[in-house]
Amino acid sequence: MESIKAPRGVRDILPDESWKWAFIFGVTRKIAEDFGYREVHLPIFEQTELFSRGIGETTDVVEKEMYTFSDRSGRSLTLRPEATASMVRAYLEHGMASGPQPSKLWCAGPMMRYERPQKGRYRQFWQLDFEAIGSASPLVDVEVIALSLEIFRRLGLSNLEVLINSVGCPSCRPVYRSALQGYLRERFDELCPTCQGRFDRNPLRILDCKVETCRAITDGAPDVRDHLCGECRSHFDEVLQGLDLIGAKFRIDKRLVRGLDYYTKTAYEVLSGDLGAQNAVCGGGRYDNLAEAIGGPHTPGVGFAAGLDRIVLTMEQQGLSFGREPSISVIVVVADEAARDEAVRLLYELRRAGVPSDMDTSGKGVKAQMKAAGAAKACCVCILGSSEVSRGVVALKEMATGSQEEIERERVVERLAAKMKAACC
RNA sequence: GUGAGCGUAGCUCAAUUGGUCAGAGCACUGGACUGUGGCUCCAGUGGUUGGGGGUUCAAGUCCCCUCGCUCACCCCA
Numbered sequence: 001m002e003s004i005k006a007p008r009g010v011r012d013i014l015p016d017e018s019w020k021w022a023f024i025f026g027v028t029r030k031i032a033e034d035f036g037y038r039e040v041h042l043p044i045f046e047q048t049e050l051f052s053r054g055i056g057e058t059t060d061v062v063e064k065e066m067y068t069f070s071d072r073s074g075r076s077l078t079l080r081p082e083a084t085a086s087m088v089r090a091y092l093e094h095g096m097a098s099g100p101q102p103s104k105l106w107c108a109g110p111m112m113r114y115e116r117p118q119k120g121r122y123r124q125f126w127q128l129d130f131e132a133i134g135s136a137s138p139l140v141d142v143e144v145i146a147l148s149l150e151i152f153r154r155l156g157l158s159n160l161e162v163l164i165n166s167v168g169c170p171s172c173r174p175v176y177r178s179a180l181q182g183y184l185r186e187r188f189d190e191l192c193p194t195c196q197g198r199f200d201r202n203p204l205r206i207l208d209c210k211v212e213t214c215r216a217i218t219d220g221a222p223d224v225r226d227h228l229c230g231e232c233r234s235h236f237d238e239v240l241q242g243l244d245l246i247g248a249k250f251r252i253d254k255r256l257v258r259g260l261d262y263y264t265k266t267a268y269e270v271l272s273g274d275l276g277a278q279n280a281v282c283g284g285g286r287y288d289n290l291a292e293a294i295g296g297p298h299t300p301g302v303g304f305a306a307g308l309d310r311i312v313l314t315m316e317q318q319g320l321s322f323g324r325e326p327s328i329s330v331i332v333v334v335a336d337e338a339a340r341d342e343a344v345r346l347l348y349e350l351r352r353a354g355v356p357s358d359m360d361t362s363g364k365g366v367k368a369q370m371k372a373a374g375a376a377k378a379c380c381v382c383i384l385g386s387s388e389v390s391r392g393v394v395a396l397k398e399m400a401t402g403s404q405e406e407i408e409r410e411r412v413v414e415r416l417a418a419k420m421k422a423a424c425c
Numbered sequence: 426g427u428g429a430g431c432g433u434a435g436c437u438c439a440a441u442u443g444g445u446c447a448g449a450g451c452a453c454u455g456g457a458c459u460g461u462g463g464c465u466c467c468a469g470u471g472g473u474u475g476g477g478g479g480u481u482c483a484a485g486u487c488c489c490c491u492c493g494c495u496c497a498c499c500c501c502a
Contacts, residue, residue: 005475008493060500064426082502111502116426118496127502194499210498259501269502280502307502335460366460374462385460399462 009115009123020312020322021126025108027154028128035147037104037130042086044110048076054085054294056261058201065113079112083129084262084287084303085294091133092296101134102301108308120278120310130284131303133291138235141266141286141302142242148270148282148304149248155311156320159273160281162249165256166236167204168228169264170289176227177203187217204257223254235265258283262290266302274317275310282306330416331373332359335366335385343384346394346412353417374399380419382412 006012013021032039052062067079080086087105090096096103110124117123130147132140145164152160168176181203188196192211199206207218228236243250250268258267267285275281284304291299315322330350334343343359350357358376360369366383373381383395383404394412397404407415 003475005493065500113501115500116498117494118498121501125502129502277497278501283502305502310502333461365455367458367462368455370460370462372462378462381461383461387460395461397461402462404461 007123009117011122011124017312019325020315021308023322024128024155024308024311026323028106028108028151031147031150031154032106032130035104035143035150037106037132037147040087040090040105040107042083042090042107042109043080044112045077045079046086046089048078050085050089050294051078051081054088054262054290055082059260061113061260065115067112067114081113082111082260083107083109083127083305084131085290087129087131087303088133088287088290088296088299088301089294091299091301092291092294097134097297097299102132102140103134104130104132106130118278119276120307120313122309126308127305128308129303129305131301133301133303134299135302136288136300138238138266139242141235141239142246142248144284144302144304145239145243145250145268146246146248148284148306151306152270152281152311155315156318157272157281157311157314158318161251161271161273162268163253163256163271164240164243164250164266164268165253166224166228166232166265167257167263167267167285168224168232172227172229172232175229176222176224179222179227180204180206183221184217190217205259207255207257218255225252225254232265239266258285262287262293264288268304270306272310272314274314278310280307281310281314326356327378328356328358328376329379329420330355330357331369331376331378331381332357333366333369333373333381333383334359335383335388338386339384339389342389342409343382346382346384346409349413350416353413355413355416355420380416382416 029039048066048068051066055062057063061081066081069077071077087107091103091105106129108128109126111127112124114123115121128151130144132144145162149162167173181199184191184199184203184206188199190213191199191206192209192214195206195209195211195214198209206214207221209215209218225233225236240250240252256267256269263285265286265288268283269280270282271279272281273279282304284302286300286302288298288300290301291297332343332347332350334340347357347359360372364372370381378399381397381399383397388394388406388409391406392409393406394409395404395406396412396415
């Protein structure tokens with residue numbers, strides 16, 4: 001019988017990697033606190049309509065990338081492909097509009113999308129998601145962008161590029177859309193087949209086509225900024241001014257558009273220069289019409305999602321530190337069977353005192369236990385044999401220096417705990 | 426969904442034109458050193474060569490299918 005493996009595009013995050021994730025969660029949690037964002041845990045599946053109405057029926061995500069299934073009662077459910085729609089749903093469902101605005105929330109968790117796996121792209125991937133819901137102020141856009149940049153700053157990431165643009169609103173985007181189509185129509189035959197297909201459905205996407213000929217054509221295309229309505233225009237200007245105010249570096253990119261329908265006004269993206277083709281480590285923007293799309297009252301909002309897998313990849317590529325990998329400090333070595341009970345007692349005293357400790361349970365010889373202690377990078381070893389037990393002492397050996405001394409059994413735990421606090425271990 | 430490359434022990438890789446080719450190193454276990462690690466030496470555990478089918482006297486090596494991996498397109502975090 002063939003052995004069962006993990007499904008395509010998903011992976012196990014094993015201990016050698018999971019501690020790095022924990023480090024990033026720690027940094028993120030502190031920043032959330034510093035910026036006043038509170039953590040929520042959302043369901044990983046929702047009613048399918050939340051996404052089809054929220055993200056947009058004709059988007060690639062909804063059309064061909066969702067894991068949709070019926071449960072036993074026939075409801076159509078979908079494994080969440082992103083978190084923003086769920087966050088807004090939760091905001092509406094729990095009447096958060098009656099609290100202080102904006103509601104500043106964040107969450108971390110896996111998202112699922114049926115895509116062809118490739119470097120930095122998995123069918124289950126993790127996102128850090130921050131949303132500020134209930135405010136139309138450009139200062140909130142600035143805060144959200146600043147927060148994402150602060151995560152990258154504290155993690156030590158470099159070689160990043162911050163791109164920003166405005167995609168307008170329902171009143172000015174159609175104007176720009178037709179202006180763009182008008183311009184492109186004359187050179188329609190020169191566009192790549194993909195872009196010819198995008199012409200009617202989503203002409204804005206033609207702007208970020210990678211094909212050389214398309215780029216040459218769109219170089220001279222009308223700029224969104226010249227077609228924004230007064231409100232979108234001033235909003236965009238205030239966002240840019242705010243970013244300047246706090247010293248954030250960014251580049252306005254008129255080619256930047258979004259693949260999800262709910263975006264309005266501000267759109268931004270953070271690109272890593274140390275990834276492959278999937279180089280966005282963070283993407284986000286404003287979505288003033290999302291709440292209405294899913295059946296709520298008009299509620300402005302802005303937020304971003306950062307790709308955890310891609311952040312880890314970039315950090316590894318740049319040789320950055322993930323803090324200290326947790327490891328066992330003390331190994332209790334049993335020299336002979338007569339000392340086993342005492343060794344177990346000592347082990348649990350150490351653990352209760354907060355000293356990371358372990359011992360062999362398979363009856364290995366002293367040499368093998370020592371070897372294991374070395375491999376586990378233990379700081380100290382407590383050796384207990386009948387000789388030590390009868391004299392009420394423990395042989396304490398420091399692995400780094402190899403020096404060994406006998407100390408009173410009563411004082412061992414206290415001594416090792418102190419050593420830990422002094423960060424000697 | 427499209428294209429290209431690749432799938433040999435837990436890991437990294439060997440195996441001339443198909444002919445003892447199923448191996449090495451690391452890791453793991455044990456021993457030399459019967460109560461002391463990192464070095465050295467020795468031994469052992471471990472693979473129906475991703476799976477299935479075909480060609481052949483003979484296939485890890487060739488052909489087909491399938492699954493998966495990698496990279497790119499596409500899309501996006």
